[in-house]
Amino acid sequence: MSTSTDTLNIPGLRMTKQRKEVYRVLTETRDHPTAADVYDRVKLSTPGISLATVYNCLETLVEHKAVKQVNFERESSRYCPNLNEHGHFHDEITGTIHDIKFKDGIKLSDFLDIPEDTHITNLDITLRGILPKN
Amino acid sequence: MSTSTDTLNIPGLRMTKQRKEVYRVLTETRDHPTAADVYDRVKLSTPGISLATVYNCLETLVEHKAVKQVNFERESSRYCPNLNEHGHFHDEITGTIHDIKFKDGIKLSDFLDIPEDTHITNLDITLRGILPKN
DNA sequence: AGCCTTATTTAGAATAATTCTAAGTCTTAA
DNA sequence: TTAAGACTTAGAATTATTCTAAATAAGGCT
Ligand SMILES: [Mn+2]
Ligand SMILES: [Mn+2]
Ligand SMILES: [Zn+2]
Ligand SMILES: [Zn+2]
Numbered sequence: 043m044s045t046s047t048d049t050l051n052i053p054g055l056r057m058t059k060q061r062k063e064v065y066r067v068l069t070e071t072r073d074h075p076t077a078a079d080v081y082d083r084v085k086l087s088t089p090g091i092s093l094a095t096v097y098n099c100l101e102t103l104v105e106h107k108a109v110k111q112v113n114f115e116r117e118s119s120r121y122c123p124n125l126n127e128h129g130h131f132h133d134e135i136t137g138t139i140h141d142i143k144f145k146d147g148i149k150l151s152d153f154l155d156i157p158e159d160t161h162i163t164n165l166d167i168t169l170r171g172i173l174p175k176n
Numbered sequence: 177m178s179t180s181t182d183t184l185n186i187p188g189l190r191m192t193k194q195r196k197e198v199y200r201v202l203t204e205t206r207d208h209p210t211a212a213d214v215y216d217r218v219k220l221s222t223p224g225i226s227l228a229t230v231y232n233c234l235e236t237l238v239e240h241k242a243v244k245q246v247n248f249e250r251e252s253s254r255y256c257p258n259l260n261e262h263g264h265f266h267d268e269i270t271g272t273i274h275d276i277k278f279k280d281g282i283k284l285s286d287f288l289d290i291p292e293d294t295h296i297t298n299l300d301i302t303l304r305g306i307l308p309k310n
Numbered sequence: 311a312g313c314c315t316t317a318t319t320t321a322g323a324a325t326a327a328t329t330c331t332a333a334g335t336c337t338t339a340a
Numbered sequence: 341t342t343a344a345g346a347c348t349t350a351g352a353a354t355t356a357t358t359c360t361a362a363a364t365a366a367g368g369c370t
Contacts, residue, residue, distance in 0.1 A: 055317090056317065056318070058317090058318065058319085060318080060319070061318095090319095090320090091319085091320090092319070092320050092321065093320095093321095094319075094320060094321075094322090095318080095319055095320065098318080098319075098320095099319095116327085116328080
């Protein structure tokens with residue numbers, strides 16, 4: 043919940059102003075913004091940045107596993123700085139997206155029928171729905 | 177596993193040749209084809225069909241819950257005639273996509289931390305990985 | 311500091327999946 | 341039969357994203 047003030051550092055990468063700002067925007071408000079959202083926010087502090095650079099920075103951050111890319115259906119990709127394994131819930135009333143934790147100690151094979159020893163490299167769980175007592 | 181010979185019938189919809197053929201192609205080979213794949217296959221029996229019509233038919237079938245639309249990351253949508261609730265596994269070696277059953281009697285809240293009484297309208301689970309002894 | 315090499319950024323063009331538009335065709339129900 | 345509406349079609353448009361090529365910035369080294 044608290045904002046880390048550590049500077050992002052990825053070995054072999056130049057921590058340019060643009061990369062730092064894109065990353066800062068993602069950690070500052072964890073609302074799963076799209077690239078266009080990030081662009082709008084970064085422009086406030088870095089007016090000269092281009093949308094291409096925002097896409098480049100996001101791609102770099104994703105490649106280096108500093109953030110996650112999250113897709114809902116065929117909408118624009120969204121970006122998430124939560125590196126813990128988690129799913130996403132899209133609230134149909136408010137439009138907000140919430141991180142969903144997996145129950146502690148649960149294994150994929152506890153709820154999915156997958157062959158023994160399958161090596162899972164990626165797992166995406168996304169839900170849409172309506173929260174109670176809304 | 178057996179192919180049903182029942183004709184698809186959706187109340188209020190005209191079962192045109194195009195819709196029947198698109199649906200037949202989807203049930204005939206359950207390999208999760210893209211719209212372009214479906215187009216190629218339907219053209220064999222219905223050479224005059226247009227890609228727009230394939231998209232229209234797929235959209236109609238999805239809207240009426242006769243088939244499911246499945247998305248992997250930002251790839252082209254794929255289509256699946258399996259109406260049981262299931263997830264998808266994308267085999268990174270062969271590129272094939274497999275349906276994944278949920279374990280019997282499992283509830284979402286058994287493995288996900290969601291507020292009580294949340295009304296889930298949609299659930300997407302997709303995995304990528306490598307099968308054993310490949 | 312000045313110079314060189316390479317990474318990064320940038321604007322704009324290109325791409326690709328999908329959706330839209332408008333016109334033609336088919337179905338169905340009086 | 342005929343009119344209304346449903347459906348299909350070709351091609352244009354849209355939109356998120358990626359690509360291209362030129363400009364700039366960052367480091368490393370002297
Ligand atoms: Mn996210
Ligand atoms: Mn599928
Ligand atoms: Zn998240
Ligand atoms: Zn399926």
